[in-house]
Amino acid sequence: MTDVWIAGAGMTRFGRRDENLPDLMAEAALAALTDAGIERPDALVVAAMNPEEFTGEGNYGSLIATRLGLSLVPALRVETATSSGVAAVYAAFASVAAGLHRSVLVVGGEKMTHLPTPRVSEIIGRSIDPHEKSYGTTMPALAGLVTRAAMHRRGFTLREISQVAVKNHAHGARNPYAHFQEPVKLEAVMESRLVADPLRLFHCCPISDGGAALVVTAERRSVRIAGIGQGGDSIAVRYRSDLTTFRATQTAAQAAYRMAGFGAERVEVAEIHDAFTPFELISLEDTGLVPPGKAGRATLDGETAMGGRLPINPSGGLKARGHPLAATGISQLVELCWQLRGTATGRQVPARVGLAQSIGGLATNNWVTLLEVRR
Amino acid sequence: MTDVWIAGAGMTRFGRRDENLPDLMAEAALAALTDAGIERPDALVVAAMNPEEFTGEGNYGSLIATRLGLSLVPALRVETATSSGVAAVYAAFASVAAGLHRSVLVVGGEKMTHLPTPRVSEIIGRSIDPHEKSYGTTMPALAGLVTRAAMHRRGFTLREISQVAVKNHAHGARNPYAHFQEPVKLEAVMESRLVADPLRLFHCCPISDGGAALVVTAERRSVRIAGIGQGGDSIAVRYRSDLTTFRATQTAAQAAYRMAGFGAERVEVAEIHDAFTPFELISLEDTGLVPPGKAGRATLDGETAMGGRLPINPSGGLKARGHPLAATGISQLVELCWQLRGTATGRQVPARVGLAQSIGGLATNNWVTLLEVRR
Numbered sequence: 001m002t003d004v005w006i007a008g009a010g011m012t013r014f015g016r017r018d019e020n021l022p023d024l025m026a027e028a029a030l031a032a033l034t035d036a037g038i039e040r041p042d043a044l045v046v047a048a049m050n051p052e053e054f055t056g057e058g059n060y061g062s063l064i065a066t067r068l069g070l071s072l073v074p075a076l077r078v079e080t081a082t083s084s085g086v087a088a089v090y091a092a093f094a095s096v097a098a099g100l101h102r103s104v105l106v107v108g109g110e111k112m113t114h115l116p117t118p119r120v121s122e123i124i125g126r127s128i129d130p131h132e133k134s135y136g137t138t139m140p141a142l143a144g145l146v147t148r149a150a151m152h153r154r155g156f157t158l159r160e161i162s163q164v165a166v167k168n169h170a171h172g173a174r175n176p177y178a179h180f181q182e183p184v185k186l187e188a189v190m191e192s193r194l195v196a197d198p199l200r201l202f203h204c205c206p207i208s209d210g211g212a213a214l215v216v217t218a219e220r221r222s223v224r225i226a227g228i229g230q231g232g233d234s235i236a237v238r239y240r241s242d243l244t245t246f247r248a249t250q251t252a253a254q255a256a257y258r259m260a261g262f263g264a265e266r267v268e269v270a271e272i273h274d275a276f277t278p279f280e281l282i283s284l285e286d287t288g289l290v291p292p293g294k295a296g297r298a299t300l301d302g303e304t305a306m307g308g309r310l311p312i313n314p315s316g317g318l319k320a321r322g323h324p325l326a327a328t329g330i331s332q333l334v335e336l337c338w339q340l341r342g343t344a345t346g347r348q349v350p351a352r353v354g355l356a357q358s359i360g361g362l363a364t365n366n367w368v369t370l371l372e373v374r375r
Numbered sequence: 376m377t378d379v380w381i382a383g384a385g386m387t388r389f390g391r392r393d394e395n396l397p398d399l400m401a402e403a404a405l406a407a408l409t410d411a412g413i414e415r416p417d418a419l420v421v422a423a424m425n426p427e428e429f430t431g432e433g434n435y436g437s438l439i440a441t442r443l444g445l446s447l448v449p450a451l452r453v454e455t456a457t458s459s460g461v462a463a464v465y466a467a468f469a470s471v472a473a474g475l476h477r478s479v480l481v482v483g484g485e486k487m488t489h490l491p492t493p494r495v496s497e498i499i500g501r502s503i504d505p506h507e508k509s510y511g512t513t514m515p516a517l518a519g520l521v522t523r524a525a526m527h528r529r530g531f532t533l534r535e536i537s538q539v540a541v542k543n544h545a546h547g548a549r550n551p552y553a554h555f556q557e558p559v560k561l562e563a564v565m566e567s568r569l570v571a572d573p574l575r576l577f578h579c580c581p582i583s584d585g586g587a588a589l590v591v592t593a594e595r596r597s598v599r600i601a602g603i604g605q606g607g608d609s610i611a612v613r614y615r616s617d618l619t620t621f622r623a624t625q626t627a628a629q630a631a632y633r634m635a636g637f638g639a640e641r642v643e644v645a646e647i648h649d650a651f652t653p654f655e656l657i658s659l660e661d662t663g664l665v666p667p668g669k670a671g672r673a674t675l676d677g678e679t680a681m682g683g684r685l686p687i688n689p690s691g692g693l694k695a696r697g698h699p700l701a702a703t704g705i706s707q708l709v710e711l712c713w714q715l716r717g718t719a720t721g722r723q724v725p726a727r728v729g730l731a732q733s734i735g736g737l738a739t740n741n742w743v744t745l746l747e748v749r750r
Contacts, residue, residue, distance in 0.1 A: 001473055001474050001475075002473075043605075049433075050427055050433060052425055052427065052428055052498075052501050053427055053428065056501065057501055057505055058424075058425060058456065058501030058502050059455075059456040059501065059502030059503075059610060059735070059736045059739060059740070060454075061454070061455050061456075061607075061735075061740055062455075062456070062502075062607060062608075062609075062610040062735070062736055062739035062740045063504075063505075063610050065607055065610075066504075066609050066610045066611060066614075066739075070607075071607055071608055071609040071610070071614075071739075072606075072607050072608065072622070072626065073607055074605035074606065074607050074626075074740075075455070075607055075740065076453060076454075076455055076462050076465070076466070076605075077453065077454040077455065078451060078452070078453055078454075078466070079435075079436070079451075079452040079453075079454065080434075080436050080437075080450070080451060080452065081433065081434040081436075081437070087451050090451070091451070091453070091466055091469070094466070094469040094470045094472075094473045094475055095469045095473075097473035097474075097475065098376055098377075098469045098470075098472035098473035098474075099376050099472075099473075100376075100469055100472065123427075126427050126431065126432055126433030126434065127433050127434030127437075128434075129438075129441075130432055130438075230418075230449035230451075231447075231449065232436075232437060232440055232445075232446055232447050232448055232449050232450055233437075233446055233447065234437075234441050234446040235434060235437040235438050235440075235441045235446070236441060239441075239446075247447070251447065251449075360434070360436075360437070361434045361437055364434060364437035364441075364446075365434070365436055365437045365449075365450065
């Protein structure tokens with residue numbers, strides 16, 4: 001298997017954007033191609049969770065290839081719900097690893113803020129098990145269920161899950177690409193309005209627009225994709241043996257560590273899928289970055305903050321950087337790439353190995369990716 | 376690069392089906408797994424063009440994995456408009472070729488007949504260039520434009536494009552999986568009602584439901600994927616230098632022949648994307664199976680019929696077997712696999728090498744695949 005390297009990384013500022021989705025993707029793609037010094041990649045992989053319903057347009061592989069002036073370049077679209085961005089990176093990785101292509105541009109994005117929130121919620125809700133959805137379940141409702149179970153069985157506290165928001169907003173305040181660039185106080189998080197008991201507004205990521213892109217290549221560069229692993233779990237939450245851990249993350253992490261030939265002990269920075277802040281705590285333990293039962297304490301003690309033992313979500317995470325669905329998984333890798341290269345101005349942490357974890361649906365289709373810098 | 380073989384093939388009968396899409400996909404997938412003698416593949420790739428709008432459900436990778444009792448198996452969804460099925464085969468091929476997985480189940484399908492035709496047309500129309508769509512363009516309208524241009528510039532006749540329908544319905548009459556299993560007469564085709572001048576109803580494939588599946592593997596079996604190639608073209612038809620050939624097919628064919636190490640001269644049977652019957656003529660020449668300007672004559676002379684020099688669409692093609700979008704590209708390979716193994720009961724042709732050609736959108740994202748039997 002050919003080694004796969006990251007030649008270029010780029011993204012748009014996330015947030016409420018006036019541009020349409022092809023323009024957001026093009027902005028990110030051109031930044032990544034420029035960074036890579038490549039004009040014409042051998043192939044293109046596009047990630048978008050549901051552009052047909054969010055934007056009214058489909059055939060996104062060909063649409064984005066044409067928008068980029070690359071209409072003759074073969075283009076695929078890949079989708080795994082909210083983790084689609086990493087799924088697209090995986091498809092590109094496989095093509096390069098197999099020797100089918102030398103360089104592949106991966107670009108993901110979503111445009112959502114132009115729609116009313118109930119419509120966004122309906123579209124995102126298509127990734128819920130149909131039977132469970134028939135009872136009126138929404139993503140925040142399922143996340144609330146998971147959180148309540150984790151508080152009851154694993155002792156998660158409201159203070160801990162609120163501190164994740166405080167930390168990630170503090171990080172986002174240093175990131176010019178973040179949707180929210182303002183710190184928030186613990187009291188403001190804990191007193192924000194209830195969304196799905198016990199989750200409050202500031203425990204939930206925003207609805208964001210944005211794009212992110214990578215160029216992967218078989219040519220040696222400074223940052224290598226050392227491991228990439230995927231894990232699945234039942235789309236029906238009621239069939240799971242445990243609500244308070246995500247088996248899909250555990251499987252993905254094992255696969256990524258196996259491919260990389262090293263474990264959590266070498267990870268020095270991570271981007272974690274905190275669509276709901278308690279998911280950061282769950283995921284820290286699922287990936288083995290923090291021992292079982294210790295994630296809440298580690299967060300309160302500042303271990304996962306910038307300057308701590310293991311900085312988590314220096315970008316601000318989904319909570320503060322924002323969550324334009326299919327852009328998110330790629331943007332995590334863009335951030336790690338910048339961190340490993342030492343170019344994350346204003347929020348640089350010292351690291352040679354970074355981990356990204358992405359959740360698709362209600363943890364039905366998760367990914368763990370390991371990046372390593374070779375100087 | 377590891378050689379990639381087809382371990383199993385299966386499909387549902389295409390047509391108007393009462394089952395929902397997960398059930399159709401499951402029927403095809405279980406047939407392919409049974410054929411392969413494999414219970415649990417290492418990974419799953421799902422193809423569906425737009426299940427969110429056709430069925431109201433999304434997250435199809437996880438949904439189908441769960442439906443198959445394979446919820447712990449990593450699952451991707453891949454989409455390239457109407458050629459999505461082959462795109463999924465490519466993703467599986469790349470994973471196996473790279474050594475990332477040993478066996479991958481690929482399943483594609485679509486459920487459309489429960490919706491009114493104008494709504495189906497609207498959903499399919501999302502793969503048209505947004506600017507061209509803003510003038511009211513539909514897929515049949517664009518196909519009519521291409522056909523009129525081909526009649527004017529390349530001398531295609533109504534009799535030739537009608538004979539494609541007659542031939543493919545005659546083939547479909549021998550295929551128990553086909554949507555239409557009745558022959559049609561030339562006069563009936565030429566006198567059927569006008570859809571988009573000069574295309575009449577019997578020049579156009581039907582709206583169908585159905586599923587198709589393959590298991591690909593690194594283990595040696597009888598049928599090998601000798602080559603798989605993709606080609607792109609501008610989503611904006613107005614930007615193309617020529618309306619009467621499909622550059623995306625030409626590029627895909629060159630790539631497939633290059634990978635296989637042989638050319639059109641070794642192909643003895645082919646499945647061609649005849650969503651509109653003139654596309655069969657265009658594609659025969661684009662793939663090099665018939666010399667430029669000869670496809671119409673070859674069709675009238677019976678060269679492309681069962682028993683002719685080069686049988687085209689022994690399954691009945693999209694015209695008679697039907698066109699459940701993302702199932703179609705996979706069903707072409709299922710048919711070729713059965714033909715090469717010698718198990719296409721009632722419609723068997725003698726062949727050691729088969730070619731499948733699939734069109735995404737209005738020829739924006741096309742694929743050519745070569746299968747070879749090794750006895």
